[in-house]
Amino acid sequence: MRLTLKIFLLLSAFAGYLYATEENQMNVFPNLSKNVIMGDTTINKNVDSTEIYYDLIADENADAHYSQNIAGMIVGGALTGIGTFLLVGGLAIGNDNGDDMGESLGNGILGGFMLIFSVPCYLVGIPVLTVNIYYYIVHKNHAIKFDKYRESLKLYKQRRESENSDAVRLMIIPSVNFANASGGVNLLVAF
Numbered sequence: 054m055r056l057t058l059k060i061f062l063l064l065s066a067f068a069g070y071l072y073a074t075e076e077n078q079m080n081v082f083p084n085l086s087k088n089v090i091m092g093d094t095t096i097n098k099n100v101d102s103t104e105i106y107y108d109l110i111a112d113e114n115a116d117a118h119y120s121q122n123i124a125g126m127i128v129g130g131a132l133t134g135i136g137t138f139l140l141v142g143g144l145a146i147g148n149d150n151g152d153d154m155g156e157s158l159g160n161g162i163l164g165g166f167m168l169i170f171s172v173p174c175y176l177v178g179i180p181v182l183t184v185n186i187y188y189y190i191v192h193k194n195h196a197i198k199f200d201k202y203r204e205s206l207k208l209y210k211q212r213r214e215s216e217n218s219d220a221v222r223l224m225i226i227p228s229v230n231f232a233n234a235s236g237g238v239n240l241l242v243a244f
Contacts, residue, residue, distance in 0.1 A: 101213070106206040113199035119192035125185030132178025136171045143167030 147164020150157055215222070224241040 102209065103206065106202060106209065110199060110202045110206065113195050113202060116192055117196040117199040119189050119196060122185045122189035122192060125181055126189060129178050129180075129182030129185055132174045133182055134178075136174030136178055139167045139171035139174060143171060 143164045143166070145164075146160050146167065149160045149164075222243040224243070226239045226241065227236070228239050229236045
């Protein structure tokens, strides 16, 4: 028992060591050089940040695909389900005492084989299912960030176009005065 526990702990430590790389760390800012404007830090009104958005979108697009994780969850779930069916069936059939000795022996052998075949299904199905659920969540979050970056880029481009135009901008802002129980509309004009 102690040897088994020691082997399990060593294998767990080894698996943790394999996945303890800088890429797999949580709450770390990846590639800070791509997320900040390098060089001159003085305020320049004509800075165009589209390249930064393009870099962020490219970084997120690489990890935004999660269809393989859906397929893995289906395979892992199916194997786990088959393993559960074989386990329950093996226990039910193995414990069934037939009318004669031949039937009891046949039920025992069939139940034993079902129990034996349920173990590999569990040993493959449960890890495949849990790993794919984890990576589905990770890749789905990358897809959400990818969509947010694309939307931010679109809004940034619209804002830059509106700032560069020489048109007059009108803004109508509702106002409410709770102290005097009155309300109205303010009109702001920007040239």
